[in-house]
Amino acid sequence: xxxxxxxxxxxxxxxxxxxxxxxxxxxxxxxxxxxxxxxxxxxxxxxxxxxxxxxxxxxxxxxxxxxxxxxxxxxxxxxxxxxxxxxxxxxxxxxxxxxxxxxxxxxxxxxxxxxxxxxxxxxxxxxxxxxxxxxxxxxxxxxxxxxxxxxxxxxxxxxxxxxxxxxxxxxxxxxxxxxxxxxxxxxxxxxxxxxxxxxxxxxxxxxxxxxxxxxxxxxxxxxxxxxxxxxxxxxxxxxxxxxxxxxxxxxx
Amino acid sequence: xxxxxxxxxxxxxxxxxxxxxxxxxxxxxxxxxxxxxxxxxxxxxxxxxxxxxxxxxxxxxxxxxxxxxxxxxxxxxxxxxxxxxxxxxxxxxxxxxxxxxxxxxxxxxxxxxxxxxxxxxxxxxxxxxxxxxxxxxxxxxxxxxxxxxxxxxxxxxxxxxxxxxxxxxxxxxxxxxxxxxxxxxxxxxxxxxxxxxxxxxxxxxxxxxxxxxxxxxxxxxxxxxxxxxxxxxxxxxxxxxxxxxxxxxxxxxxxxxxxxxxxxxxxxxxxxxxxxxxxxxxxxxxxxxxxxxxxxxxxxxxxxxxxxxxxxxxxxxxxxxxxxxxxxxxxxxxxxxxxxxxxxxxxxxxxxxxxxxxxxxxxxxxxxxxxxxxxxxxxxxxxxxxxxxxxxxxxxxxxxxxxxxxxxxxxxxxxxxxxxxxxxxxxx
Numbered sequence: 001x002x003x004x005x006x007x008x009x010x011x012x013x014x015x016x017x018x019x020x021x022x023x024x025x026x027x028x029x030x031x032x033x034x035x036x037x038x039x040x041x042x043x044x045x046x047x048x049x050x051x052x053x054x055x056x057x058x059x060x061x062x063x064x065x066x067x068x069x070x071x072x073x074x075x076x077x078x079x080x081x082x083x084x085x086x087x088x089x090x091x092x093x094x095x096x097x098x099x100x101x102x103x104x105x106x107x108x109x110x111x112x113x114x115x116x117x118x119x120x121x122x123x124x125x126x127x128x129x130x131x132x133x134x135x136x137x138x139x140x141x142x143x144x145x146x147x148x149x150x151x152x153x154x155x156x157x158x159x160x161x162x163x164x165x166x167x168x169x170x171x172x173x174x175x176x177x178x179x180x181x182x183x184x185x186x187x188x189x190x191x192x193x194x195x196x197x198x199x200x201x202x203x204x205x206x207x208x209x210x211x212x213x214x215x216x217x218x219x220x221x222x223x224x225x226x227x228x229x230x231x232x233x234x235x236x237x238x239x240x241x242x243x244x245x246x247x248x249x250x251x252x
Numbered sequence: 253x254x255x256x257x258x259x260x261x262x263x264x265x266x267x268x269x270x271x272x273x274x275x276x277x278x279x280x281x282x283x284x285x286x287x288x289x290x291x292x293x294x295x296x297x298x299x300x301x302x303x304x305x306x307x308x309x310x311x312x313x314x315x316x317x318x319x320x321x322x323x324x325x326x327x328x329x330x331x332x333x334x335x336x337x338x339x340x341x342x343x344x345x346x347x348x349x350x351x352x353x354x355x356x357x358x359x360x361x362x363x364x365x366x367x368x369x370x371x372x373x374x375x376x377x378x379x380x381x382x383x384x385x386x387x388x389x390x391x392x393x394x395x396x397x398x399x400x401x402x403x404x405x406x407x408x409x410x411x412x413x414x415x416x417x418x419x420x421x422x423x424x425x426x427x428x429x430x431x432x433x434x435x436x437x438x439x440x441x442x443x444x445x446x447x448x449x450x451x452x453x454x455x456x457x458x459x460x461x462x463x464x465x466x467x468x469x470x471x472x473x474x475x476x477x478x479x480x481x482x483x484x485x486x487x488x489x490x491x492x493x494x495x496x497x498x499x500x501x502x503x504x505x506x507x508x509x510x511x512x513x514x515x516x517x518x519x520x521x522x523x524x525x526x527x528x529x530x531x532x533x534x535x536x537x538x539x540x541x542x543x544x545x546x547x548x549x550x551x552x553x554x555x556x557x558x559x560x561x562x563x564x565x566x567x568x569x570x571x572x573x574x575x576x577x578x579x580x581x582x583x584x585x586x587x588x589x590x591x592x593x594x595x596x597x598x599x600x601x602x603x604x605x606x607x608x609x610x611x612x613x614x615x616x617x618x619x620x621x622x623x624x625x626x627x628x629x630x631x632x633x634x635x636x637x638x639x640x641x642x643x644x645x646x647x648x649x650x651x652x653x654x655x656x657x658x659x660x661x662x663x664x665x666x667x668x669x670x671x672x673x674x675x676x677x678x679x680x
Contacts, residue, residue: 015662052477055662078479086470090265092272101265105478107256153479 003027004157004187005034005051010060012046012211020046021211024060028157033179033188035202035219037195037237043211044191045085048159051189052082065156078106081150082159087142088149091135095126095145098134099152106153113152120148124178140171147178157187164197176201195234199223209241258480262488263495266462279457283450283500284507291511295518308388310354311339313346316362324358324374328392347377353385354378356392441592441621444550445585450504452554453582455496456561459489460578463565467574476655483652486562490648493558497551542623545633552640553616557581559644560612563651567665588614592621609636612643 005028012021021043028034036044049055051062053073062069069076089098096117103113121127124144129137137145143163150158163179164172172194179188179201192198198205199219206216215222219233226236270276310328314321329336334354339346343357357375365373374396378389466472475485561581568574597608597618605622609615609632619636623629653675654668 015664015667054473054476074479074481077477080477082477084470084473088470088474090269090471091469092269097268101261102474102478104261105256105258105475105480107479149474 002030004030004065005189006063007047007051008061010047010050010057010062012043012050012055013058019211021050021057024211024213026206026213026216028187028189029203030187031183032203033183033190033201035198035205036189036191036208037193037198037205038208039193039241039243042208044193044208045161046211047208048082048161048189048191052080052159053077078153079156080159081153081155081157083146083150083161083163085161085165087134087146089134089142089146092133094131094133095121095137095148096130098145099149102149102152108152116152116154120151123151124148139167140174143167143171143175144178147175147182151182155186157189158182159189159191161191162193163190164192164194172197195237198237199233207237207240214240256478256480256484258478258484259488259491262475262485263491266488266492267495269462269465270458276458276461279454279461280496280499281503283454284503287450287504287507288510291507291514294511295514298515298518299521306384308334308353308382308384310334310336310356310388310392311346311352312336312356312358313339313341313343314358315343315360316358319363320367321358321362321374324396328396334388352377352379353382354388354392441589441617441624444546444620445589445617447504447550448553448585449582451497451501451550452557454500455493455554455558456578456581458496459493459558459561460565460574462489462492463562463568464574482655486566486652486655487648489562490555490559490651493562494555497554497558501547501551501554542629545629545637546620549616549620549633549637549640552637552644553613556612556640556644556647557585559647559651563647563654563668566651566655567663567668569664585613588617592617597621598625605632606635610639612640615639 007024007026010021010024011019013019024043024047026034036047038044046055050057051064051069053069053076056070064076065079067076067079090101093101099117099120100113103116104110108116117130118127121130124147126141126144126148129141132141134142134145147160147163150160160179164175167175176197179190182188183201188201190198190202202219204216205219205222207214207222217225222240223233223236226240228236228239231239270280312325314325325336328334346352346355355377357377359373359375362374376389376392376396378385463472466475476482478485561578564577565574568577591614595608597605600608605618608618611618615636619630619632622632650672654663654671
C-alpha cells in the first residue's frame with residue numbers, strides 16, 4: 001500500500017495562543033477509509049482544513065498525493081472533495097445550479113458538467129429533485145446533494161467532516177452506505193464523533209484528544225484491546241478519551 | 253481538465269444569485285425608482301398648483317452686440333419664473349428711478365472681454381421691497397456664474413446688491429472665466445457626492461450582502477476549496493461590484509433624464525419656461541471633456557469604494573461587523589464632504605493640493621472643488637484620476653494577495669495590518 005496523505009509533526013496554534021494541534025503524525029493509505037475520532041473541539045476540523053489548504057499549520061508538513069498544500073494549493077484542491085460540517089451550498093440555487101457552478105469551477109466544460117451532474121445525482125438518488133431549490137430540501141436530501149457536490153471534480157480523496165451529524169437514524173444509515181460505496185473508488189478521510197459510524201466504516205482510526213493523537217489502529221483492534229466486560233465501541237473510546245471522568249462543561 | 257476562469261464564473265454566479273432574490277433585485281432598482289418617484293412628485297406638485305405663480309419682471313439693458321449675452325439671457329429665461337423685457341434708455345437714469353423689480357445691465361465691452369477670455373462683468377440689481385426679487389437676482393447670478401465669470405456691484409444705495417466671486421483675483425490669475433466663489437464651490441461638491449451615493453449605495457450593499465451570505469451559508473469555504481487561484485474569486489467579487497456600478501449608473505441616468513423630462517413638461521405646461529430642454533441646456537454648460545472626466549471620476553471612485561468594500565467584508569469576522577462597515581462607508585464620504593468646508597484648500601500650496609488630490613476618494617472631491625473654483629478642468633483633475641486608479645489597483649492587489657494567504661479563514665483586521673507591515677519591511 002502506498003500513502004496518499006502524509007501528515008508529519010503538524011502543530012497549529014491559533015492567534016491568541018490556543019493550541020489546536022500538537023505533533024500530529026500519520027499517513028493515510030490509498031483506498032482506505034481513515035477515521036479521525038474525537039469529541040467536539042478535539043481538532044478534527046482544524047486538521048482537515050490544514051490538509052485541504054484552508055489553514056496554514058504553525059509547524060510541520062503534510063503532503064497530499066505527494067503535493068505540499070502550501071506550495072501547490074490549486075493542485076491539491078483539484079485532487080480532493082471536501083464535505084464541511086455546514087452546508088456550503090447556495091440556498092437560492094437549485095441542486096442543478098449548485099452542482100453546475102462547482103463543475104464549471106472544477107474546470108469541466110458545459111457538456112461535461114451536465115453529464116457529471118446527471119451522473120452524481122443518479123448515484124446519490126436525487127435526480128428527481130434536481131430542479132428543487134436547496135433550501136426547500138429535507139435534511140437527508142441536502143446531505144446527499146452536498147456529497148454529490150464533493151464528487152463533481154472526480155476527487156481522489158474525499159474529506160468528510162461529521163457527515164451524519166443532524167440526520168435521523170435512517171438517513172444517517174443511508175449516508176453511511178453511500179460512503180461505503182464511494183470508498184470502492186477513492187480514499188476517504190472521515191472526521192466523526194459518532195463511534196458507531198467509525199467502527200462500521202473505517203479501516204483505521206486515529207483517536208484525537210485536545211489536539212494530540214492518542215492512538216492509531218483498526219477499530220476492531222482497539223475494541224479488542226481495550227474492551228472491558230460488555231462495553232461497546234463507544235464505551236471503549238469514551239474510556240480511552242477519559243470522557244466519563246471529565247466534569248460536564250457548563251453550557252454557554 | 254480545462255483552464256478555469258474563476259473570476260468570470262464567480263461573476264456569472266453572483267449575477268444569477270442576484271436575480272434569484274426579490275429583495276436584492278429591489279435593492280438594485282431602489283435608487284432609480286426613488287429618483288423617478290421624486291420626479292413624479294415634483295412634476296405632479298407643479299401640475300397641482302392652481303394659482304398662477306407671480307412672475308418677476310426683469311429689465312435687461314444690453315449694450316453689447318448680443319453675441320454672448322443672448323446665450324446668458326436664454327438660460328435665465330429657462331430657469332426663472334420671470335418676464336423678461338429688453339429695455340432701451342440710459343443706464344444711470346434707470347438706476348435712479350428704481351422702478352424695476354430686477355434690472356440687469358450688460359455693458360458694451362461684455363462681448364469684447366468675454367471673447368478675449370477676460371473678466372466680463374454684468375450688473376444685477378433688485379428692488380429690496382420683494383423677497384422674490386432677491387431670489388430671481390440670485391438665480392441670475394448663479395446661472396451666469398456657471399456660464400461665465402461675473403460680479404455685481406452696487407452703485408445705488410437704494411438698491412440691494414449682490415457681490416459674487418470673491419476669489420476673482422485668483423481665478424483671473426489662472427486664466428479661467430467660469431469660476432464660482434469659494435462657498436459655492438464647496439457646496440457644489442455635494443452634487444457629485446449625491447451622484448456617488450446614488451451610484452454606490454446599492455452596489456456596496458449588494459457586494460457586502462454577497463460576501464455576508466457566503467459566510468452565512470458557508471459557501472465562502474466551498475468557493476475557496478475550488479482548484480482555482482483565490483485571487484480569481486476575489487476578482488470575481490470585484491467584477492460583480494463593477495457590473496453593479498455600471499448597471500446602477502445607467503439606470504440612474506435614465507431615471508434622471510425621465511425626471512428632467514417630466515419636470516420640464518410640467519413647468520412648460522404652466523407657461524413658466526420659455527423654450528428648450530432643460531437637461532440639454534444644463535449639459536451645454538460643460539464641455540465633452542469635462543463631462544467625460546466627471547463620469548470617469550465617478551466610476552473610478554465607485555470602483556475604489558467597491559474594492560475597499562470587498563477587502564473589508566473579507567476581513568469582517570461576522571455579519572454584524574460586515575453590516576457595520578457597509579454603514580460606515582457612506583458616513584466616511586459625508587465626513588470627507590465636511591472636510592472640504594473645513595480645510596482651507598484654496599490657500600494651500602500646489603504641492604499640498606497635489607498631495608490632497610492623491611488621497612483615496614477624498615482626492616476626487618478636492619479636485620471637483622478646485623474645478624468649480626477655477627471654473628474649468630484644473631491640472632489636479634488628471635493627477636487625481638491617476639492616483640485613484642493606482643489606489644484601486646493597489647487595493648485589488650493587496651486584497652488578492654491577502655486572499656492567497658493560506659490562513660484565509662483566519663483573516664482579521666489585525667492580521668491584515670500585520671501582513672501589510674511585513675510586506676513593507678520585506679520590501680525595504
